[in-house]
Amino acid sequence: MSKKYYLTYVFVCFTYLLIGQNCNLKFTGTVKDFHDGTPIVGATVKIEGLKTYAVTDSKGNFTIKNICNSIFTVKVAHVSCEERIIQIDLKKKSLYEIRLEHHIEELNEVTLRSEVDKKTKTSQETVLKGNILARYSALSLGDAIKEIPGVSSINTGNSIVKPVINGLHSSRVLVMTNNVRLQDQEWGIEHAPNIDINSAGSVSLIKGANALEYGGDAIGGVIVVNPTRIFAKDSLFGQTTVNAQTNGRGYGINSSLTKTYDEGWYISGQASYKRSGDFNSPDYILTNTGNESTAFSLFTGRKKLEYGYELYYSYLKNEIAILRSSHIGNVEDLVDGINSQQPIVIDPFSYDINAPKQEVTHQIFKGTFYQRFKNFGKLDIQYDYQNNHRFEFDIRVGDDRNTPAIDLRLQSHTFKSTLKLDSNSENTYKVGIMAGLQDNFANPSTGVRRLIPDYEKFDFGFFTLGNFKINDDFSLDAGIRYDFNRIDAKKFYQTSRWNERGYDVDFADIIIQDFGTQLLVNPVFDFHNISISAGIAYTMNDNSSLILNYGLSNRAPNASELFSDGLHHSAARIELGDLRIQKETSNRISGTYSYKGEKASINIEGFFNHIQDFIYLEPSGVETTIRGSFPVWEHKQINATLFGVDLNMSHYINHQFTIQNKSSFIKGKDVSSNRALIDIPAFKTVNIIRYKNEKWSNFNAELQSEWVFRQNEFPNNNFEAYIPRTDSFVLVDISTPPPAYHILNFRSDFDLKIFKENSVNVAFTVNNVLNTSYREYLNRLRYFADELGRNFMIQLKFNY
Amino acid sequence: MRLKLIHVSFIAFAAVLSCNDSEDPIIINEEEVITTVTATLTPVGGGTIITLQSRDLDGDGPNVPVITISGNLAPNTTYSGAIEVLNETVTPAENITEEVEEEGDEHQFFFTPTNNVVTVAYADMDINGDPIGIEFTLTTTNASSGNLTVTLIHEPNKNAAGVSSGDITNAGGETDAEATFAIGVQ
Incomplete structure (x- = not known):
């Protein structure tokens, strides 16, 4: 019975039927795997109450002859599937589509x-x-x-x-x-x-x-x-992956083990550990860039066709060092960092993770339950709890040296339930409801004014979705969703900042307590959002298909956009949220053309996204403090448009060789002030040549060329800063993107037989083969250091 | 089924995990903030003591530092100088000078004049024999005017060229405080 956990959907197609008064009705059909359409051999199709049954042949076909009544019940079963009972009425419909729920699924x-x-x-x-x-x-x-x-x-x-x-x-x-x-x-x-x-x-x-x-x-x-899919080849099975790399002298291990029992009981666990020291660019060591990650997850439960439940827990702890040279004091230090061709601090290699660093622990607990109702649908109920604890350590002095500058604990509780109505396989409906409660606690023991305040957030939403099969070629999706969000924060403002923002005029009524230089305020904001989605898929012929869709979505501002208020050392800037920020609204249309042939496949995706009141962080001036001067970045709202085309093409030269191109092109514009949006990825094109030979122990190799153009469209946020040491003004170039770059990556793998049945997959990878020095526009530390140099990696994967 | 037992303990664990209470947040008065840098210049052999002060009571808030200079320096005079760094957001004010002194090897003041209005020499040293700059001597020549920028750098590279003689160019590190004073010598 342990083999019943196979993932299968079964279509039974009645391709021929004959109605008569005598027992000469006949029906034929095909049983197929939902995923890859391969016929399922040896499935039994049995008419309830009779001894009449058929077994699918090598093509998945079956025939039952000599049926007397047009209304009957069929039981479809397969050794690796949970059986299913279906009511059939040959007079009502000539073509049935029956899905069997698969147990592993x-x-x-x-x-x-x-x-x-x-x-x-x-x-x-x-x-x-x-x-x-x-x-x-x-x-x-x-x-x-x-x-x-x-x-x-x-x-x-x-x-x-x-x-x-x-x-x-x-x-x-x-x-x-x-x-x-x-x-x-x-x-x-x-x-x-x-x-x-x-x-x-x-x-x-x-x-x-x-x-x-x-x-x-x-x-x-x-x-x-x-999560990892479990294939019940045996009642106990698992996988272990080990890897090592030269750059950063990193290593990692990951292992998983699953045990399944009869009657649907199961338990599965997974654990991983990763460690790396300082990475290096082609020319220097990137001091303080190591990381350490520990994770494990466990899930257990029971699955039956009619009902089931699952309990899940996961734990992840990441400790990540941040480039030492990126921690700076003021604009002059930023200018020094930008002008210096390499990081200001370069120390010998080390596994040490020093400040500045992040230490984040994330835990998830989840419980789910489902119940299936015959001829109706399925009800799912889920509760989850998440605990996210984030420490950020800055470089501090004295007694505070080992005290984090940020200590945030975000706890979230979510309850949700969905009801899927799938008794009619042509048109399915889904309705769902969710409620969430979130609590953010900013620990005052940091001794640093809170970047994000204490807040509670309440979410409530419901949705309904429908999927309609119009005919064999057309299918239609439509959905609507409503969400309510309430954010209730308690935040301290510096009185000087409160007045400078003009909040003393607009928000005077939310002050709870006045501490002189600081004010405790209680902003409460409610947001109501409606989202709509509609799409149509059209199968043009055996090779080509077309998808068009439209989406309306609204997003309420997050805690950072509303409340952030403080100095970021990594960017040498003061970031300010705005209590006046409203939700943003996106209207997106997109289309996809897909072609799959024997010699080639093409997938083209295009989109256009108009975002009204797009929440955007932009420099607005310079403020001088006793540390020196800092640019101020404020959250603002503008109207933005984004459009782009993503391309994925493969040409199968022969059984061994394939060439592939993946390209993406995107433009983003701030239409309110007619200029480019910041941080829009540059045009990128990746060409891959791939070789495979199953006869050589499943050998695969590929060479990848990645070419990223220079982003020529960017907002000019450069500013002039006064440098008192030299009594002069300098241009602080924080906007100009780095030049285009081209890197080569190589990868190969093969299976190594160790035991009779077990094999090890050995993979060898070289990233940045030519050891090219480059910087990437979308790296926030691009001012200070190059990207990684050449990296050799080896990975062994054992299945057992 | 023994898995049932695991399932029950799983839920108990989650219940413990999610225990939580919430109350009004506590005010944070930052202890490391530098609000005030005061240089006291005492003429060697007597005369008027001059103080140069930069004071920014809202720390990284929007208000700009207030610069106060008690008067003009006398020409051709040597002053014995001392710096005091305070955090005045807390009461009583915290004297950060002591912390700078204790961690003298990780801190250094730099004095950068324009128009050669004054010359500054260090008068103290850290455990490695490198200057800190809490104590210094300042010398004027003929009547002139210019700026004097006082910068406190955390973790400078004191071995870099010129740093121990007061040249900030190769110091690296991070700026903890910086104040520019318009000096008149007459």
């Missing part, structure tokens, strides 16, 4: 849904499978999803990698992990998603806000991280 059902059940049938969705993710075992989620054209990242050094989808990031990109919406202070550019890539089985990336089930505010897109 049940294990991971909620999160696999987007991949398997393509609710985003009409969205720009790309799935990265486990074998691609395994290549990034030593890196991060943000690095892995850059495989997808149109996805880039905004980095702080090389370890803090924040995904950018079609030019948008942070609060505009929603990350789901195991059906839990990640709440990890994602508003910060220097806050990378707290996900251990080793715990991911696959990743679905949906561009735009069309996956309304997850949230209505994902103006950029949604990243859905699905």
Whole structure:
């Protein structure tokens, strides 16, 4: 019975039927795997109450003859599937589509849904499978999803990698992990998603806000991280990956183990550890860039066809050092850093992680339950709790040397429930409801004024989605969602700042207490958001298909946009939120053309996104303090447009050789003041030549050429700063993007047989083969240091 | 099924994990903030003591520092100078000079004049024999005017060329405080 955990959907197609008074009715059909369309051999199709049954042949076909009554019940079963009972009425319908729920799919059902059940049938969705993710075992989620054209990242050094989808990031990109919406202070550019890539089985990336089930505010897109899929080859199985790399002298290990029992019980665990010291650019050591990551997750539960539940816990701790030379005191130090061709501090290699650094712990607890109702649908109920604890250590003096400058604990509770009505397989509906409570606590023991205040946030939302199959060629998706957000903060303002912002006029009524130089205020803001999604998919012929979709989404401002108020040492700037900020509204249209042939495949995705009241951080002047002068960056609202085209083409020269091109082009404009948006990725084109030969132990090799152009469209935020030491003014060039660059990467892998049945996959990778020195526009530390130099990596993957 | 037991303990664990209380936040008065830099110049052999002060009571807030200079320096005079660094956001004011002195090897004041209005020499040293600059001598020549910028650098490279003789150019590090005074010598 342990083999019943196979992921299968079954279509039974009645291709021929005959109605008569006598027992001469006959029906035939095909049973196929939902994923790859391969026929399922040996499935039994049995008419209830009779001894009549058929077994599918090598093509998945079956025939049952001599049926007397046109109304009957069929039981479809397969050794690796949970059986299903379906009511059939031959008079009502000539063509039935029957889906069998698969047991292994049940294990991971909620999160696999987007991949398997393509609710985003009409969205720009790309799935990265486990074998691609395994290549990034030593890196991060943000690095892995850059495989997808149109996805880039905004980095702080090389370890803090924040995904950018079609030019948008942070609060505009929603990350789901195991059906839990990640709440990890994602508003910060220097806050990378707290996900251990080793715990991911696959990743679905949906561009735009069309996956309304997850949230209505994902103006950029949604990243859905699905847990590792379990293949019940045996009742106990697992995988271990070890890797090592020369750059940073890093190493890592990841291991997972799963035990399944009869009657649907299962338990699965995974743990990983990664460590790296100072990385190096081609010419120098990047002092204080090491990192250490410890993660584990555990899930256990019971799955039956009719009902089931699961408990899940995950723990992730990342300690990331930030380039020593990027910590600066004022504008003069910034000028020195920019003008110096290399980092000001270069020390010998070390594994030490010193200030400035981040230390983030993220824990997720989740419980789910589902119940399936015959001829109706399925009810899912989920509760999750997340605890995100973030420390940031600045370089401090005296007794505070080891005290963090930021100590934030964000706790989130979310309850959600969805009801899927799928008794009619042509048209399915889903309704859902969610409620969330969030509590942010900024620990005062830092001794530093809070960058983000204490706040409580309450969210409530509901949605309804419909998927309609108009005919064999057309299918339609439509959805609407409503969200309510309330943010209730308690924040201290410096009285001087409060008055300078004009809050003494507009917000005088929210002051709770006056401490003289500081004020304690209690801002409470409510937001009501409506999101709409609609899409149509058209299959033109066997090779070509077309998708068009539209999304309306609204995003309420985050805590940083409303409340941030303080000095950022990494950027030598004062960042100010604004209590007056309202929600932003995105209207996005997009289209996808896809061609899949024997010799070639092409996927072209285009989009146009207009964002009204786009919340945007922009320099507004210079303030002088006793430390010196600093540019002030303020959150403002403008109207913005973004449009772009992402291309993915492959040409299969022969069975062994493939060439592939992936390119992305994007433009972003601030239409309010007719100038370019900041931090828009430059044109990028990647060419890959790939060789594979199964006869040589599954040998694969590829050479990748990555060419990133210079971003020529950027807002000019340069400013003149007075340098008292030299009694002169200098231009502080914080805007000009670095030059174009071209790097080569090489990768190969093969299977090594050790035991009779087990094999080891050995992968060898060289990144930046030519040891090219370059800087990337979307790296916040680009002023101070080059990107990484050549890196040799080796990885061994054992399955058992 | 024994897994049931695991499942129950799982839930108990989560309940413990999510315990939480919330109350009004506590005010933070930053202790490391430098609000006030005062240089006291005492003429060697007697005369009027001159003070140069930069005071920024709202720290990194929007208000600009207030510069106060008690008077003009006398020509052809040597002054014995001392710097006091305070945090006046707390009561009583915290004297940060002591911290700078204790961690003298990680701090250094730099005195950068324009128009050669004065010359400054260090009169103290850290545990490595390098200057700190809390104590210094300042010498004037003929009547003139110009700026004197006083900069406190954290973690300067004191071994870099010129740094120990007071040239800030190669010092690196981070600026903790910086004040520019318009000096008149007459």
